C-alpha cells in the first residue's frame with residue numbers, strides 16, 4: 001500500500017476547439033468553437049492526474065479554469081490525494097450554492113481518481129466499485145437543420161454502426177413530428193430512437209400533443225420537454241405520457257436527483273460526470289435511481305478524450321444502466 005500523497009499543485013489549462021459540425025438545438029447555436037479545460041493535479045510522489053472541464057454552455061470551460069485556479073486550488077493544496085471524499089467536501093465549501101461550478105469540481109475529482117488509480121495500478125472503474133459490464137451501447141445525436149439534412153445525418157450514423165439515435169427537437173412542434181417521422185422511416189424499426197426537446201416546448205399541453213404524435217413511431221424516450229425548474233410540470237407530463245420521460249437539464253447534482261425522484265418527474269435520468277460534480281456524485285445518482293426503480297443513461301456534453309474516458313469508467317462500474325430504453329451511454333463527441 002503506497003503512502004498517502006500530498007497535493008502539491010493544480011493547473012487548469014483552457015483548450016479552445018473548433019467544432020466539426022454545427023450543434024444547433026433548442027438551446028441555441030454555440031458557434032464554431034468552444035473552450036474546454038484540462039486540469040493537472042500534481043503530488044509530492046511525482047504522480048500527476050489529469051481531469052477535464054467539460055462545459056459547452058455559459059461561456060464554456062474558460063471561466064471554470066479560473067474557478068479551479070482561484071478557489072479549488074487553494075482549498076486542496078497540502079491535502080491528501082487519496083482522500084477523495086474529503087477533497088469533494090473541501091471543494092463544496094470553497095464554492096457554495098452553485099451547480100455551475102460542478103464541471104470544475106468534476107475535473108479536479110477526475111484527476112484525483114487518476115492519481116489514486118496510477119498509485120495503486122488499477123483502472124478507475126475499480127475505484128468506483130469494479131466492473132459490472134464490458135460493453136455499452138452508444139447513441140449519436142442528430143442536430144436540428146432541414147428535415148432532409150436530419151435524415152442524412154441519421155443514415156450516416158446508422159451506416160457508421162450506431163444502434164441508437166437521438167433527435168434534437170423542441171424548436172417547432174410541427175417540424176419535430178415531421179423530422180422524427182422521416183428519420184424513423186429512413187432508419188427502419190430496429191434502431192433505438194429517442195428525442196430531446198432541450199427544454200424547448202412551451203407548455204405541458206404542447207409537449208403532450210407532440211408526444212402523442214411521436215408514440216406510434218416507436219420513440220423510446222422523450223428528454224427534457226420543459227425548462228429545468230419545471231419539475232412538477234414534468235411529473236404532470238410523465239403521468240399522462242405514453243412514452244417514458246427523461247430529465248437532463250433538470251438534473252445536475254445529487255440534490256437535483258433527489259428532487260426529481262421525490263416529485264416522480266421522470267422515468268429516466270441523464271447523468272453527466274461533469275454536471276454531477278465528478279465520478280463519485282455520478283455514481284451516487286445512479287445508486288439513488290437504482291433504489292428508486294429508475295434507470296439512467298450517461299449524457300454527453302460532448303466531452304474531449306479525458307472526459308470520455310471518465311464516462312467510460314462510469315459506464316463499466318455503474319449499477320443498472322438503461323438498455324431497455326436507450327442504452328447506457330450516449331457519449332459521441334462531434335469535436336475533433
Ligand SMILES: [Mg+2]
Nearest residue numbers: 196223224248
Ligand atoms: Mg439532453
